[in-house]
Amino acid sequence: MTPQRPTMNDVARTAGVSLKTVSRVVNGETTVAPDLVAKVRAAVESLDYHPHLGASMLRRNDRRTRTIGVLLDDVSHPFSAALHRAVEDQARARGIHVLTGSLDQDPVREQALATAFAERQTDGLILAPTGGDLGHLEAHTGMPVVFVDRIPAGVTGDSVVSTNVSGAAGAVRHLVAQGHRRIGYLGGRRLLSTARERHRGYLRALGSHPGPAVHDLHDPTAAERAAIAMLRAPDPPTALFTTQSMVTTGAVRALRRLGRERSVALIGFDDFPLADLLDPPVTVVAQDPSRMGRTAATALFERIDGYDGPPREIRIPTTLIPRGSGEL
């Protein structure tokens, strides 16, 4: 009744050869007589046989699923999406498939998905760590892990991250060079190494005279409220530095609402689509998520292939793109 998927045995029976011969043909071994190869090929074709990768994986020596996992904040966020795409491209070039998951910065989900992927025998994992405890990861799953975007707490492993400190410092120095003396800071969750590093860059550029700062913002409306409050407070900053694209767009809306978009300068960390079409166009410190994804994938494949050197911390350079909002 149920049209079962054909197995190698079915192919062997219709081709009139042994099961093992079918295996040999399917795996491209050369020790099979041409006429048998033809018969097997025909049988495969007629039955529309496809090998059962799970079963072959079970018996094979190398024990590889040719699948990796990618766990990011939110696959629909432009930064994560670009990174994901770059990983996928590298993987495709090697015939490797990609399982994805969005963590929404939830350590529970991070752990659950990481172990779920491990149970599926993914060959490796690319992970944007949430900041939660990762003690379980390498020891327990046994698969290589490469961290992206953020440096994890308490674990060592390859990580691929932006030059956050120098990028942020460069942005703030750019504002200083335009004559700004009071520069406000609007930053993301300090649990994450990115926010901490970018804040360090901000402080480094300003020395002992930092401006007002708000931390732990993570959605545009909170950022918008914080920016409005900061600009309405006494002695308001003449320029803003934002550390994340969602905070940046919140700040853009705030400036627009106050009608100050041409009188208060703004530089955001992380580029975003259409930043150049806004009025004024938004100056940013652009990250290179594609390169981060490519680099992370390459590093992971090296680990999968057995490279066993010490943990690497790979920094991907950022680029200041002056567009107008930072040059007021």
Added chain:
Amino acid sequence: MTPQRPTMNDVARTAGVSLKTVSRVVNGETTVAPDLVAKVRAAVESLDYHPHLGASMLRRNDRRTRTIGVLLDDVSHPFSAALHRAVEDQARARGIHVLTGSLDQDPVREQALATAFAERQTDGLILAPTGGDLGHLEAHTGMPVVFVDRIPAGVTGDSVVSTNVSGAAGAVRHLVAQGHRRIGYLGGRRLLSTARERHRGYLRALGSHPGPAVHDLHDPTAAERAAIAMLRAPDPPTALFTTQSMVTTGAVRALRRLGRERSVALIGFDDFPLADLLDPPVTVVAQDPSRMGRTAATALFERIDGYDGPPREIRIPTTLIPRGSGEL
């Protein structure tokens, strides 16, 4: 030397019970004495045992990998990314994992990835068809498929798509209501059902007096060039209708370049981030990619669960969002 992953056998040995008892405990069967359960649990803990899902899958009766595939144009495109995310959320709720792939509208890749997923025994597939031949799909892979965004050629199956004709017609009628009589059309690849349907809506709204039209655009720069050419031609349109967000942003750039953004109206099909912050804000016919993803996932899970009704064509409504650019 190599620290092998522990198997059930290892657990059984350290717990001092039989292999099958471990299997029972791991699978939560109730017919095991409490003290044995405790011993097994302890052994699992101490060895950090994780079951090998591939092996269990092989033997199990239901034969489900609890994994689905999602094949979209480009996971880094906002529309695809939002859809992907929605599918992922639905899947998570059911403990199902998601394999992804970007097709870049390449039918060869489409076929290759679909069969690769089938060999991995994914339980089902959500696919934004490229427009190529899909004869291989259902017959050969045997897994349920739900199409999203576009209606495939030559195959029947559940599909979840936007109300393209009425959405496009509504947009064009909106422009007509503002007094526009000459409305230019900038459209995507006619190989895809979306472009054809949106063009049909455009024609329906304009009756026998359509404006100038350019088809088969698919990147912003080509769209920008086409828009500039159209506006410089004799008897130029006073309004533009674009059928894709990448074409829309191209048109925005074109209008900006010509300094006509306040004199030529524009409505784009498909919303995009920050459309409301541009100057003028861009009026769009918004699709609901999240709802499309949720709906597609739900439909796929129904098929996976054995629903065997006739192919369904589910239309997700679009919404006209007047923001300014269409009201000039």
Added chain:
DNA sequence: AAATCGAAAGACAACGTTGTCCCGCAGTAG
């Protein structure tokens, strides 16, 4: 012509798990 060799192809076990069956033992009834 007998012995040797090599290549091709089949038989069989194994991968890690679950389904099926059967056994042993405690508790109960006769």
Added chain:
DNA sequence: CTACTGCGGGACAACGTTGTCTTTCGATTT
């Protein structure tokens, strides 16, 4: 005290494939 019942738990086969070993048979060597 024996026979029966019920159920916890173990032995064994099976899932679909590949690794290893063995067999077969024709060709080559002496």
